[in-house]
Amino acid sequence: MNLPILTTFAKEVEHELHELLQWWIIYTVDEENGGFYGKIDNYNVSIPHAPKSLVLNTRILYTFSSAYLSTKESAYLSMANRAFEYLNTHFLDTKNGGFYWSVTYTGEQLDGKKQIYGQAFAIYALVEYYKITANTKALSLAQGTFALIEKYSFDPIYLGYLEAFSIEWKSQEDLRLSDKDQNEQKSMNTHLHVIEAYANLYTVWPNDTLKAAISKLLANFKQHIIDQKTHHLHLFFTANWEVKSTITSFGHDIEAAWLLQEAAESIADETEIEIVKTIALQLSEATEKGLAKNGGLWYEYDTATQHWIKEMHWWPQAEAMVGFFNAFQLNGDEKYLKHSLQSWEFIKNYLKDIKNGEWYWGINDDYSLLQGEDKAGFWKCPYHNGRACLEIMKRIKLHSNHSI
Template sequence: MEYSREMQDQLESILSYWKQNAPDITNGGFIGKIDHDNKPYPEAPKGSVLNSRILWAFSAAFQVTHNKEHLDIAKRAYDYIQTYFLDKEYGGIYWTVDYNGTPLDTKMQVYALAFAVYGMSELYKIWPDEALKQTAIGLYRDIVNHSYDSKYGGYIEALSRDWKELGDLRLSAKDANERKSMNTHLHVLEAFANLYTIWPDEKLKQQVEELIQLFLDHIISPDTHHLVLFFDDSWNKRSEVISYGHDIEAAWLVQEAAELVGNKSLLEEVKYQTILLTEAACEGLDDDGGLWYEYDPVNNHWIRQKHSWPQAEAMVGFLNAWQISGEDVYLQHSLKSWQFVKDHILDKKGGEWYWGVEKDYAPMTREDKVGIWKCPYHNSRACIEVIRRIASLK
């Protein structure tokens, strides 16, 4: 299938960009910021999420490409995380370090810990080092021991370096300062599910199943079938904004988690919700195949940008909906998502993907190519998932 061949080419293109541009040859690890015009900022802070996502992307890609250079990049990411981001005193992962590796923002953002677990679990599949596995398990236990809400279930967003309460729990400046978020729970779920594939612990399985149930009971709105983005401790809704990219991402990630832990009855319920979530995400589709960023129904306000990551998730999410429903419309949505990326998101001169485009298709030039949030995660994962799913049809 042409789609799979193009994904293989695109995966190689993405990895080549990061392999050539991102390593920090002077200070180790990876450069913290490269702007839209490919200008590097060698003294920019380095983010743990960026490093963990590089770790995951190159570990997962190696299983497709079998290119030893990709394994080497994954190991480079792990070595840097282990040396500079792991808090040797309190446990956990720093949010940022400076370009020399000195801790900057030392708060324990559960989202960041989850991505470290996710990336380390993926590396273990191709490099079964026991110390690596135990590091991933240790971070998982940090999340459970310090962030888990034993009264209402779920995980608190963030804590101080020494695991105390924080006033500012936000993942980024645009987020609401609330105790629990959909986004953190989604990525704790994917991290725990990936850890389960290398460490099939019964308690871990129960925690994955509990997280899936939280999505079914609270995070997926029974009224709109969109995701609710923020909550208080007892799961009261604290946001009305719709994120179409997260809708379509969760539609396949929650299902994948149920598949990985092998809970058939839970999986059937999740598949039903998968289609409802996918249909809800379709409300954000433009005629050109691109997915709008956000909509606030309270103020009837659209953010009519098309960021790169929702398009990548749409490629996978719609393909997944086609696989479980047989409805051709979803396959066509996936193909149109990829066509939109080819037409508007790929930087055909500078390499990699633009952060996104404005309503008039102008690239969002103020945003990074490499940065705290711009990583080879959503786009490489989309390529890998499409390749894997098409191969499974043969």
């Protein structure tokens, strides 16, 4: 009974994927200085002297590689090649290993710190690029970055991964991912993207040490990161996993729901898969608390002050599309399919920029645009929305094949 709805959903997100990526091809390529502009405003005006971030470059590399893997569009391969070349030439620290956090608009090292979140995205992207090119340098860099994370960031006493290091992989005081984050030794966000990266790496390099690392990460989530009572994620921790946050991040809850399941499936651990499928449904149900009547997902809620951050950012809506669809696939409950479809409707109605392309960063609860945010920038990339389109396309195809 869902096939006509799903067919329409798949066609719409496939069209959206190509529109999104076409925007990135047209507006983000920096012909003068190489790579991609570090910042583009809501009106498609590039800020040519803006710094270029590791997050932006690796997410462009991942998204266009993944899109080429799915569609075989030659323009996507060209963008992926450009992103790989720039990453390899300007972000790679050939002296100390790993990748710089940011470079100047001309490609010189700006912030050389080794933020583990950024190293993880390098692995994630390099693996995806290797899948479409069989470029052994890409795989070698991914494997080498994995070794560096295990050598410097892995905590042999309490397990898990420490947040950040200096350019030379030494301890440093400021561990924050951004100004919005708490300065703690461990975070949910870094662990989520390390396991995401490791799971992708395992698909092309089924290494026993890597498999063990993925298993340990799943244990970290079950034992420390997921609240056993509320099934929300804790966000920040001391080295020994003392919880240091009271914020609920609904976007991360629903993103973790499907990424943790994907990680368990990557190592083909049947016992773990069944456990994580249950967790995926618990996280999805917990995320429902953040849903608004208009189908959007609120940004955050502080349990200590009972204060809502009543903003709707682009990336939680994209992750809700995938996470709720995953829940629907798991138990067939049509409420989850409805949530996924409503997320897409919300995006079309309020976040998609019909005139200038791409999606806005987000809106306030009165539907006004969030001010001062980028269309593309240090954090605003094609990864969440592009990947959401690709995931929905893939999952509906799989669902339809099973239904026939």
